[in-house]
Amino acid sequence: MVNEIRKDYLLERYSIIATNRLKRPKDFRPVKTKEKKIKCPFCPGNEDMTPPTIFKINGKRGWDIRVIENKFPALSKKANYKKKLDGFTNCFTGVGHHEVVVESPSHSKRLDQFSVKKIKQIIDVYQQRFVVLSKDKNVRFVAIFRNHGKAAGNSLSHPHSQIIATPFVPELIAREMNASSKYRRRNRKCIFCDIVKKERKSKRFVYENKSFLAMCPFASIVPYETWIITKRHVKNIAGLKEQEKTDLADALRAVLVKMNKQITNIPYNYYIHQAPLDSKNNYHMHLEILPVLTVWAGFEKCTGAYINPVSPEIAAKELRSA
């Protein structure tokens, strides 16, 4: 069978769906977790090992969720914004915010093992921090993301997410915004509404509830890539209502449970794609989960195109039935 090359809904990004290398969940090695026994800075009682608490939700063991500044922040809230733009070596000061959301006092629970109520609480904190950080005049975009497993770049296994607020609109986000504007001008429709409408009925459907659809995108760049997308226009996480946050938690939990049934302790990155703060465009904020089962190597780095050995139709079918 000949492979297919697919274009992303929005970007001029190509993915080679290499089904001639067809892999099934069992072909991916089980993920061993061998953790060094260190004193965990995120465990209750060790709060003095981290920067001070910025925000917390109180709980039985002192706190249920705790937000701190990253010990080595990529961007700093104390810096003064300066730029040097000579058209060749353009640079500016690394102002912004870099926070860690310690999601639970429990050291070794996985996110998919939390209740919907607990995951909703984490989403509440994402939303609250987003609202606070978006008031900083230097901030143009807020990246909310989570790394699970060593292969996904996670160095501390205690459940946590990160938030980086940047003084620039990142390239990928800018390109998505441009492409969605272009689609709207051409088709007089919102591309994200089309994605929801069309993919709900496609072979790439995974799960849905009242507010969110979970599906494997047409030009998935990695095996089992799954998006959880708002059904109505919602620019960013601040726009989610109470019930919608519960629905996002429900869909996120459902998908992660399904993924873990396929591959135990599957490593992944997830992140929220949302509009830049100053954007006037329509957007449907969505959470993208990228399992880390393959390695991006010379071809991907050379071209910005991808080789994915599992088609999204097969991935979705397996996730639906898991």
Add this chain to the structure above:
Amino acid sequence: MVNEIRKDYLLERYSIIATNRLKRPKDFRPVKTKEKKIKCPFCPGNEDMTPPTIFKINGKRGWDIRVIENKFPALSKKANYKKKLDGFTNCFTGVGHHEVVVESPSHSKRLDQFSVKKIKQIIDVYQQRFVVLSKDKNVRFVAIFRNHGKAAGNSLSHPHSQIIATPFVPELIAREMNASSKYRRRNRKCIFCDIVKKERKSKRFVYENKSFLAMCPFASIVPYETWIITKRHVKNIAGLKEQEKTDLADALRAVLVKMNKQITNIPYNYYIHQAPLDSKNNYHMHLEILPVLTVWAGFEKCTGAYINPVSPEIAAKELRSA
């Protein structure tokens, strides 16, 4: 010290040079090579384990270099090109070529341990294959790349490179071409000539010979990222003259030796950036070496921006003195 955010010479791509996380070569773990003892399909005598030879250079042990089709080609030369463009789920047939260049009969030599003459021979083969593949009317771009080490996505340790000829112009290449056209319209100069001219005299200089400059790019996205760039306009590898191929081999060897002095058996991807086949633009083909010492995680995947803990000025200084 506050971090700096840098923009790529060409792309709207940002790299956060996070020197507050400053790492030195000794901070990166030494790379152990524990290889499973399997019958190597690339060793002399095992030629029947691979697809047939497409091209070879004869040598003492039967061949010095051997080119074969990839056993699981991402793109297939036998396919008929068809496309389905509905503006939403756009896709087309995976036509193209996917070849493996087995660089030597020797199983365990690293590329930096080869002589300049031997590396030049490999570049000769890249060039010859490029010329052949570029005659296929379906081919629009040729990606030539090499993965060294497991972290860099290499599954077989026997020295080899890969060539994938694509029926599309990959996104990253298209964006580089657009950005360089824009720079030329604005400044009436070739951006690559400017890079060579300015970076030769900068703190990011690593090595040079008559035809090539090696330097760490201003907005390096990974620690010790190094480009080896032609000093004159050369669109693609077909344009390299004999002496230039020797000079590329010399610079490549020099840089890899330096990198391995810093971190023994450093894992890396390298690839050649060159113009699409139908391009009329000026271009300076260059080889980009990306050591794999950090993991791209949620932030990078969310934004297309990067966090790099080693500034290119420090990286270049260490490489110069190695």
